[in-house]
Amino acid sequence: DGGITQSPKYLFRKEGQNVTLSCEQNLNHDAMYWYRQDPGQGLRLIYYSQIVNDFQKGDIAEGYSVSREKKESFPLTVTSAQKNPTAFYLCASMGFGAVGNEQFFGPGTRLTVL
Amino acid sequence: AQKVTQAQTEISVVEKEDVTLDCVYETRDTTYYLFWYKQPPSGELVFLIRRNSFDEQNEISGRYSWNFQKSTSSFNFTITASQVVDSAVYFCALRKDSSYKLIFGSGTRLLVRP
Numbered sequence: 637d638g639g640i641t642q643s644p645k646y647l648f649r650k651e652g653q654n655v656t657l658s659c660e661q662n663l664n665h666d667a668m669y670w671y672r673q674d675p676g677q678g679l680r681l682i683y684y685s686q687i688v689n690d691f692q693k694g695d696i697a698e699g700y701s702v703s704r705e706k707k708e709s710f711p712l713t714v715t716s717a718q719k720n721p722t723a724f725y726l727c728a729s730m731g732f733g734a735v736g737n738e739q740f741f742g743p744g745t746r747l748t749v750l
Numbered sequence: 751a752q753k754v755t756q757a758q759t760e761i762s763v764v765e766k767e768d769v770t771l772d773c774v775y776e777t778r779d780t781t782y783y784l785f786w787y788k789q790p791p792s793g794e795l796v797f798l799i800r801r802n803s804f805d806e807q808n809e810i811s812g813r814y815s816w817n818f819q820k821s822t823s824s825f826n827f828t829i830t831a832s833q834v835v836d837s838a839v840y841f842c843a844l845r846k847d848s849s850y851k852l853i854f855g856s857g858t859r860l861l862v863r864p
Contacts, residue, residue: 667850678841678856679795686850694851724793730850738785739852741795 639663640742642727647747649714649721657712657745659727668710669728669739672696679726685710714747722749752777754844756855763832764863771827771858773842779803781847784818784825789839789857801825832862 640661649655661668667686671679681694685704699718704710710729714721724746728739753776763769775784786798799809801818809816813830829836842855 669852676859679854681851684850726793726795728795738797738800740797741787744793746793 640727640729640740642725642742642745644745645743647745649747649749651749652716654713654715655747657714657725657727657747659710659712659742660708661710661727661729661740661742662708663729663731663740664707665729665731665740666707667730668704669730670694670700670702670710670712671726671728673724673726673744675724682712682725720749721747723747752779752844752846752853754842754853754855756840756842756858758858759856760859760861762861762863765834766831767862768828768830769832769860769862771829771840771842771860773825773827773855775823775825775842775844777823777844777846779846783845783847785843785845785852786816786825786827787841787843789841791838795841798827829860832860834862834864836860837862 643658669684670682673679680696682700683694683702685691688704688707691702691704701713724744726744727742730739731737755774782803784801787795789795806818815828817826839857839859841857844853
């Protein structure tokens with residue numbers, strides 16, 4: 637089945653630790669995205685990547701880092717510099733050359749800082 | 751600047767009632783795309799519909815229908831004969847042509863009571 641997988645589903649982190657969230661897609665999509673969602677709120681864009689080895693900051697990139705070494709993978713690292721990292725993180729992807737197409741979303745990772 | 755407004759924060763209806771979710775957008779672009787997503791309690795965003803700015807035809811899909819009116823910059827979503835399984839948060843989103851970024855509204859939480 638084609639789709640987007642995120643792991644883990646739940647993640648607990650101690651303050652001061654970096655943690656990496658995984659996002660993999662087998663849809664052959666060029667563009668990938670990371671969003672953050674706080675309880676009862678909408679989605680905010682953290683980072684996005686239009687092509688391998690290239691990515692751009694979104695609206696709330698501070699305290700986060702990404703890499704795009706492979707087309708299928710777009711991991712997100714939440715660093716200790718992120719002041720309030722407890723949130724729900726969603727990864728998405730979209731096909732290249734079809735800007736009007738929709739983004740497809742993964743199941744999400746719920747991060748809790750203890 | 752682009753913006754999407756979903757003024758209804760929460761809506762509660764009784765099963766079998768019809769319900770309309772409002773979406774108002776702002777953009778200066780002539781070519782753009784509008785989307786609706788459903789977020790059930792599991793958290794994953796499910797794509798419902800995409801509409802291009804040059805296609806103002808309304809669309810019906812089963813119990814779902816969408817009313818796109820460029821004159822009022824609105825893209826409203828109606829669920830006919832609502833069911834408990836329709837309970838979710840619904841997001842409206844906008845993307846301008848040649849952009850890879852989605853602009854989301856804040857979402858409307860729909861509760862359908864039995």
